[in-house]
Amino acid sequence: MFLPTTREEMEKLGWKELDIILVTGDAYVDHPSFGVSLIGHYLVSFGFKVGIIAQPDWKSEKDITRLGRPRLFFGVTAGNVDSMVANYTASMKKRKTDDYTPGGISGKRPDRATIVYTNLIKRCFPGVPVVLGGIEASLRRFAHYDWWSNRVRKSVLVDSKADLLVYGMGEKAVLEIAKTLAETGDLEKCKSICGVVWWTSQKPSEGVELPSFDEISENPEKYAEAIKLQTWYTDPHRNIPIYQRQDTRYVVQNPPQPPLSQEELDQIYLLPFEREVHPFYARMGRVKAIETVKFSITAVRGCFGSCSFCALTQHQTTHISYRSEESILEEVKLLIKRKDFKGTITDVGGPTANLYGSRCTVRETRGQCRKFCLYPGVCRGVQPDHDRFIALLESIRKLPSVRNVFVSSGIRHDFVFAENDLDIFIRELVKYTPGQLKLAPEHAHPKVLSLMRKPPVELFLEFKRRFEAFAQKMGKKKYVIGYFIVGHPGEGWKENNYLRDFILRHLGYFPQQIQIFTPTPGTVSTAMYYSGIDPFTGEKVYVEKSLKVRNKMKENVLFKKRREEK
CATH class of the missing domain: 3.30.750.210 (Transcription Regulator spoIIAA)
Known part of the structure; x- marks a missing residue:
């Protein structure tokens, strides 16, 4: 079944009031590949009444208020993709299309959607808890380097003034929050739930302390240290909180939830998904994102x-x-x-x-x-x-x-x-x-591959050789296609030319996709980009930050194709 998006749909289900309203930057696609739909159906399976407000007009109160005031909380996500990645290309240009919007129309979600939606909710529904989730919130849960503004930003929890943040695959944590609020109405009790990030004015008495927001802002190498600590200590078996000072407050990450068991995974993917775009959004045009996953x-x-x-x-x-x-x-x-x-x-x-x-x-x-x-x-x-x-x-x-x-x-x-x-x-x-097996060797130069934590390109070539040999013996025209990234930390012109020559010499075709590295929040590569060092070895890393040069690197790898097209 579709989860309700209007009062009329609530009435058809016999629901006078919702327990939880989920707000998303994507169109509402009722498919398990879309996080908001997965979380919504999971909560409903435990008896909660859940509605969805998808791609609300953030310049008006009309959309955000159409389902009324939820009994427990609002859940907010930017969608399946970080809103800045969804809105801008790797060349920092506004995208012309959006695969998660009907008709592919761009501009239907705001920049930094998690913050914008939270502020809108706080204005319209003062006193209702707001819980952040999804990829944008998860990767921005601590102070992070933001490539689009070229500065360190505070945790999105602090910037948005939300009440809680759920990181990772958040089914269990969101369910525990819902149960706790339903039983006690006490938001403070939710701050002990695994998989949750919260803030306090008191320094925690235990856990791993990350370099502070001020330290990271003043010394990029401290950001590399923070990312390394997050990588090692964010583990359900270690059961260790992580915290970080941001001005006079501390952002605290509780230990993560354990991964879903096989039984839990089995149950969640068999929930009653429609596997369709909700009719309200479908009538406005095709949502391309569902086509590859339907x-x-x-x-x-x-x-x-x-x-x-x-x-x-x-x-x-x-x-x-x-x-x-x-x-x-x-x-x-x-x-x-x-x-x-x-x-x-x-x-x-x-x-x-x-x-x-x-x-x-x-x-x-x-x-x-x-x-x-x-x-x-x-x-x-x-x-x-x-x-x-x-x-x-x-x-x-x-x-x-x-x-x-x-x-x-x-x-x-x-x-x-x-x-x-x-x-x-x-x-x-x-x-x-x-027809084509798409693999991601990502690069060819040994130094760049080592910084990417990717295997030697020779393994890709050997796999490609064996695969295509078997395909030929079986009388099938099937090939291995490689995807590559340029502009990654560690790549200068020497390494870029190495990649170009490798493609021309060994592949015999022009890649369908050459990506320019985008420094997205929270990744190790972004820490390298900002700090100029490998967080795990301390090795200095060359970083090309010029958008013009990074675009030329892409053109260089594809130079022969461009010459033939002229």
């Missing part, structure tokens, strides 16, 4: 990768959770019943599809090690289980009405080489690839 299956959460530029380490964490085969098959059966199902499951995976079934006993019992799981090589403690992933795909393909099953989300090719029977997995993977 017939996809989330099988796994988390990633062992710890890539420097990726937000997963700070948001979904390096802990791996995966669903049972039975639950996934049940979800596929629900998709098959849809009138618009054409026989193809477009993706089975998650952040890294081939981590499905994998384990690390050390992480499961003691938490994150003081080393990286997949860099500089795959740790011996990590146990891949590619047979289980292939068996899952085979089971899906055997279901009636399923003609194709594809793996379109991330494949970690270096992890494949940790498997004894890697050729068996690669051969099987060919069957589940829709």
Whole structure:
């Protein structure tokens, strides 16, 4: 069912009042890939009445007040993407389109949406608690370097004057907040919930203290130190609070919630999602973001990768959770019943599809090690289980009405080489690839790759060789396509030319996508960009900050294509 977005829809459900109202910067898409829908249905499954206000007009009180005053709290998210990333390109230009808005119209969400929506709610509903969540809030929970303003900003909790912030995949924390407020009405009791960030005027008596907002603002190297501490100590097994002074207050991060168990994951993805854009937004135009995920299956959460530029380490964490085969098959059966199902499951995976079934006993019992799981090589403690992933795909393909099953989300090719029977997995993977298998070597130069925490590019080439050889033997025209990033810390013209020459010499095609590195809040790469050092080694890192030069680096990598087009 769709969650109500108007009073009329509330009345049809027999609801006179809502317990919780969720506000999002995306259009309302009732699909488990959209965080606000997932949280909303999860809360409803526990008996709470939840409504959604999507992409409200922040210059008016009309939209934000249309569902009335919630009994417990407002939940606020910028959407599936940080609002600044959604609104601006890597060249700092306003985006012309927005995949999360009907008709692709840009400008339907404000810059720093979390702050703007919170201020609007506080003005219209004084006294109602506001709880922040989603990727924007999660990655801006402490003082952070903000590339768009080129300065350090305080925690979004402080800047927005919200009451609480939930970080990470927040189902459990949001549910505990709802239950606590319903039972006691005491916001203070919510400040002991795991997965929550709050502020206080008193210095905490225990925990890890990060460099303060003032220290980070005055000394960029302190920001690198803060990111390293967050990375090591944000772990449910360590059970350690982290706090940071910001002016006269302290922002306190409680230990994270444990990852959802398999049973919990199974249940949450089988909730009654419509898997459609809400009719109110659908009538205004196509929402492109649903098209790639509508017939996809989330099988796994988390990633062992710890890539420097990726937000997963700070948001979904390096802990791996995966669903049972039975639950996934049940979800596929629900998709098959849809009138618009054409026989193809477009993706089975998650952040890294081939981590499905994998384990690390050390992480499961003691938490994150003081080393990286997949860099500089795959740790011996990590146990891949590619047979289980292939068996899952085979089971899906055997279901009636399923003609194709594809793996379109991330494949970690270096992890494949940790498997004894890697050729068996690669051969099987060919069957589940829709023409092109998209991998992300990200760069070719060893120095840049080491700063990215990515494997040597030779592994990518070897994987590509084996995959395409198997495809040819099977009579299939299938290829491996690489994605690359330019402008990452550590890349100067020498490294950029190295990447260009690698592509021309080894790939024989022009990449579909060359991204310019965007320093998003909270990542290790952003700490390098701001501080000029590697947070984990203290090594000085060259950083190219000129937008003009970074654009030329992209053009340089694609120079032959540009010359042929003239």
